[in-house]
Amino acid sequence: MFENLRALAEKICAVPSVSGFEGAFADLVCSLLEGSVEQARRDRLGNVIAAREGRGGKKLNLLFEAHMDQIGLIITKIEENGVIRFSNIGGINPLTLFGKRVKVFGKETFFGVIGMKPPHIAAEEELSAVETLDKLYIDAGSRTRMESERLVSVGDVALLDYHSSALSGDHFASSGLDDKAGVLTLLSCAGLLGAMKAYHDVTFLFSVQEEVGLRGAKVGGYTLAPDAAVVCDVTFGDPMGDSRGTVPEIVTGKGPAISKGPGYYPPLVKRLCEIAKREDIPVQEEIEAAPGGTDAFVIQTAKRGVYTGGISVPLRYMHSQTEIINLKDVYRASKLLALLAMEEDPLGNGDVKGEKARGSG
């Protein structure tokens, strides 16, 4: 099952989109949207904005959002002996770096290894130390600074290397699924809507620079100031949980998680749950007691405020190069969004015309 979705996932995971360097990925998103939206454009920060017109008499402008960017590495220095120093873009887990291969997007694309001393010669303290990034280096095999400078410049970006793999039971492993799972959900939703005319106007916002401070969505939310928005990101579905046992029991493959908490407009949350129940779409709940983790935080407060909801794709091992999602969850999330766009009363509060959202001015 889900061969088309998997092919699409492989395609979008093959193109890097490190925060601030999303250009090529944005091009890909625009090309994948062709045929299912009326127009797709780029704003000044690099966000992709794609709109579809609805048919409803009392239609609202709904915004569906996901961030395009992924965490990565940036080259900071090249040493005399040719090794390449780097820093992080976004929340890199140092544990995922040691001994790994990286793909550097320099003057040409090349590979290097973040080298570690082997157990034969490393001291006990070295084997158990979690070094800070400034102590690490990328070894691309070059022996002098000049040799490395032919390949790369300071300011170029790199990613921990990965393969996309189809795993058991429609699970899919790759890098940057935070939030390419959300991008995939929106692309799938655009595809589902492609065949029909939705009731409401739908704008898709594929934002930049979420991982470095929710930046694209701040500008995108302002520009678009929708009547209501649903933000599509990922949430923790780790089978290991955490050592404190405080993580809610969200698992991959059992449906997307609908976000609840002060960041999410309760009638919209309720509406999403009702649609899921009515259409027999399995969903889970994600409790976010304090808002701030996703783009929903800045969209909610855009201009005079936006009625905001959140749908999260459960994901294992967030911010590693081998994140895992379940494609069933992506499909279900996209279906839920498409159905929301068909509902005459998506805010579930009788505010069909979006009067409350629009106000008088």
Next chain:
Amino acid sequence: MEAVELLKRYSNHRAAAGDEEELRAAIRGDVKETVDDVSVNPLGNLTAVRRGKDGEKSILVTAHMDEVAFMVKAVEKSGLIRMYAVGGISPKVLVGNQVLVGRDRKPGVIAYRSYHLMTPQERKKIPEIKELAIDVGAGSSEEVRDVGPGDYAYFMSEFFAQGDCYFGKAFDDRAGCAALTWLLGEYGGETRPEVTVVATYTAQEEVGLRGGQTAGFGLRNVLFNLNLEGTTCSDRELKTSYTPITVSGAGPAITFMDRTSVTNRKLFEFVTGVAQKRGIPYQLKKGVAGGTDAGAVALTGEGIPAVTISLPIRYIHAPWGIANRSDFDNYLALADAIVGESPGFGARGAKT
């Protein structure tokens, strides 16, 4: 066949201690046409014999087949697979690796909880292997019925060449295996070596030189054992007070002593002499860490003089190692020269 092609194929094969069959079958296919006899002993060593012009004397050339990898300990209810290391792997290089597990080579990842879910203390320490798990995307153990305790898991890394370097897994000791097969190829067809070449690809080196202990058994008139290895290379330290064990690009490394052997002095001088005479760049392994099959062979029967020459490999025993192209060429040249000059090393000359 081109030696680098052999290195590529062999390093991509998956073979850990006790699970060498995949590589052994490939090697057998590569050597069977060029040698006079092929056999496998109870430990899994593959021995290929090429008889020399001198019907009596022989040399034993060894390389080990096994790489460091993992063995499945248990499949948990959650579907997570817990594992042991087979050989010396530091847990430090594991989180986030992609692996292939079980007979069907199922893709999976080495998992540890999301960074956000780690406590501040957890973020400051390297988790032990028992805290990690292989995740094949299952929701329960029901979905992982084709993987069970005792199955192996391997790094997914695939060989590639870039600039002056080769990148890949298991160069320790697929470099030796590749050199050995290449060497046998040099003596195939009409060509015969002066003395009989007993080429033994050993099993289970990484878990205690186990194949090596049986490699020299029953051999008569062995001049010496040439052991072909891959060794640590720590030349990226920026401290000037540090002497690297080996330096990449400085040629194959000759061992004078390591954790399991002190090289027979006459043999050591013979080997360095051959390198000098032929003008082959070489270096001495400046460190005594690690042990090799040479240590086990040296103590076989009445004793066999044994020497190890190694290809320097940066980041050995990890998912990605780096070897230098010219080092590999000189490693082959040195191995070839030692075999060629071996009649010059007296059969009894080792008793010093």
